[in-house]
Amino acid sequence: MTMVQLLFYLIGFIALASALFVAATKNVIRSVFMFFVTLMALAGLYVLALADFIAITQIVIYVGGILVLILFAFMLSGRENLAVLEQQSNRFINARKLPALLLAVLFFVVMVNILFKTDINNLTWVKKSIALKNTITPGNVMVNNIGINLMSRYLLPFEAISILLMMALVGAAHLSRKEKKA
Amino acid sequence: MNFYLKYFIVAIGLFAFSGFFALFGVYAERKVSAFIQDRLGPTETGKYGVLQTIADVLKLLIKELIVPAAADKMLFMLAPAIIFIAVYMGFAAIPWAPGIAPSNLNLGLYYIFAILSIETLGILMAGWGSNNKYSILGAMRSAAQIISYEIPAGFAIISVVMIAQTLNLQAISAQQGILSTEKASFLGIWDVSKNGGFINGGIMAWNIFRAPHLIIAFVIYFIASLAESNRAPFDIPEAESELVAGFHTEFTGMRFAFVFLAEYSMMYLVSMVGVILFLGAWNTPLPNIGAVHLADWTTGVGWGIIWTVIKVLILVGIQMWIRWTLPRLRVDQLMNLCWKVLTPLAFLCMLISGVWRLWVM
Numbered sequence: 001m002t003m004v005q006l007l008f009y010l011i012g013f014i015a016l017a018s019a020l021f022v023a024a025t026k027n028v029i030r031s032v033f034m035f036f037v038t039l040m041a042l043a044g045l046y047v048l049a050l051a052d053f054i055a056i057t058q059i060v061i062y063v064g065g066i067l068v069l070i071l072f073a074f075m076l077s078g079r080e081n082l083a084v085l086e087q088q089s090n091r092f093i094n095a096r097k098l099p100a101l102l103l104a105v106l107f108f109v110v111m112v113n114i115l116f117k118t119d120i121n122n123l124t125w126v127k128k129s130i131a132l133k134n135t136i137t138p139g140n141v142m143v144n145n146i147g148i149n150l151m152s153r154y155l156l157p158f159e160a161i162s163i164l165l166m167m168a169l170v171g172a173a174h175l176s177r178k179e180k181k182a
Numbered sequence: 183m184n185f186y187l188k189y190f191i192v193a194i195g196l197f198a199f200s201g202f203f204a205l206f207g208v209y210a211e212r213k214v215s216a217f218i219q220d221r222l223g224p225t226e227t228g229k230y231g232v233l234q235t236i237a238d239v240l241k242l243l244i245k246e247l248i249v250p251a252a253a254d255k256m257l258f259m260l261a262p263a264i265i266f267i268a269v270y271m272g273f274a275a276i277p278w279a280p281g282i283a284p285s286n287l288n289l290g291l292y293y294i295f296a297i298l299s300i301e302t303l304g305i306l307m308a309g310w311g312s313n314n315k316y317s318i319l320g321a322m323r324s325a326a327q328i329i330s331y332e333i334p335a336g337f338a339i340i341s342v343v344m345i346a347q348t349l350n351l352q353a354i355s356a357q358q359g360i361l362s363t364e365k366a367s368f369l370g371i372w373d374v375s376k377n378g379g380f381i382n383g384g385i386m387a388w389n390i391f392r393a394p395h396l397i398i399a400f401v402i403y404f405i406a407s408l409a410e411s412n413r414a415p416f417d418i419p420e421a422e423s424e425l426v427a428g429f430h431t432e433f434t435g436m437r438f439a440f441v442f443l444a445e446y447s448m449m450y451l452v453s454m455v456g457v458i459l460f461l462g463a464w465n466t467p468l469p470n471i472g473a474v475h476l477a478d479w480t481t482g483v484g485w486g487i488i489w490t491v492i493k494v495l496i497l498v499g500i501q502m503w504i505r506w507t508l509p510r511l512r513v514d515q516l517m518n519l520c521w522k523v524l525t526p527l528a529f530l531c532m533l534i535s536g537v538w539r540l541w542v543m
């Protein structure tokens with residue numbers, strides 16, 4: 001087993017274990033902090049896939065932004081509200097959870113099916129890319145490539161997202177505006 | 183195995199350096215504050231009190247580690263480690279001299295920006311884990327402040343990146359001196375690149391002088407970096423007159439020392455990023471003038487480290503000077519400054535950078 005494989009399994013294990021903890025624990029705040037471990041492990045997996053830009057973006061957006069905002073929301077809601085959440089009965093298999101359980105099992109079956117049906121080592125597009133030397137190596141600088149693609153091939157989705165964000169910003173500004181006294 | 187050993191040694195060296203810098207920084211801070219407030223500062227321990235901080239560390243080492251009964255023990259104990267590690271990991275991508283960098287990442291700048299945002303999480307963890315009103319208020323103020331000030335800082339950084347066209351810190355450094363292969367001009371008019379004019383290299387090739395709007399970007403970055411390292415006048419997270427000590431109220435002994443270590447490492451790190459982006463990194467301030475090759479004589483690995491350290495220490499000194507001179511901002515003033523002054527200015531800088539790159543350079 002090479003170093004990369006070893007790291008892949010280690011990081012994969014951390015990601016799965018921490019994600020399980022996030023889903024299973026009753027302590028909401030701890031589960032948010034455990035989510036941080038999951039996100040870091042995912043960033044590690046991205047790095048192993050040579051997607052270093054995505055890995056760092058993941059940390060900036062999810063850890064630096066979204067996770068902190070989630071924590072903010074929890075902290076503003078206070079300890080009493082969180083205590084209510086902790087008192088819920090949390091049996092793993094439960095009649096009310098039947099739809100979710102069914103969905104999860106079916107999805108798992110689909111995934112396993114796909115895993116067995118595809119012959120991962122003999123995919124044609126992978127072989128073609130290797131033959132054409134259309135692959136990236138750890139030393140490649142991919143930022144310029146991402147920038148050019150965002151501004152040419154993916155310009156429309158990029159602009160659509162920026163309009164969406166603009167709408168969200170205007171909406172937030174409107175909601176937080178001081179009410180004028182009549 | 184030797185391959186990995188080298189990285190271990192570098193990592194331990196950086197840790198030792200941040201510890202040493204915190205010792206020196208605390209002593210300097212106390213002496214500077216004493217000078218500004220017309221006091222003497224530490225005088226008893228050692229000549230001029232130079233051993234004071236070492237004595238403090240020894241005291242912290244043997245102090246009892248108290249965990250409050252109502253605290254979330256796990257979060258409380260992990261928080262100082264996360265706060266420090268976030269800052270410490272930032273050091274991994276920082277270049278010190280030509281060819282000398284712990285890791286020459288091609289996304290170095292972006293990496294540092296990302297890794298520093300983890301510190302917020304550590305602070306929130308400390309605040310929540312302590313189960314203390316002062317701590318949680320401090321942590322929330324700190325998070326709000328850091329998230330807000332990341333925006334002007336980010337745009338100031340982007341305006342440099344647009345001029346430099348790379349995220350590799352070593353490449354950004356190399357562009358600002360005589361080792362650069364591309365054209366550099368003082369304020370966009372006077373060619374000071376190697377083999378350019380009569381005077382080349384030196385202070386005129388630094389990023390802040392390559393384009394005039396980068397001076398504004400530097401000031402924005404510097405103000406935002408003060409806020410990101412929770413230094414006065416932006417120290418409302420630990421405003422001692424209202425919050426005791428903010429998010430680290432409950433910490434004792436080594437845990438408290440780690441929070442302090444993180445604060446001083448953060449000061450050094452943000453100053454170092456500022457130096458690399460705006461103040462010529464490891465490049466000498468002395469230019470080549472005609473036949474007097476001052477820049478050639480003062481460029482190299484040893485000189486590079488010396489210049490970096492001198493520039494960073496000057497910036498850290500200014501941070502201390504500001505801390506002991508300006509009063510603390512109120513929360514609303516802090517947010518107004520960030521969103522209504524710095525952010526639009528930073529946007530403007532970014533816009534000018536684009537125009538500058540297209541038509542002037």
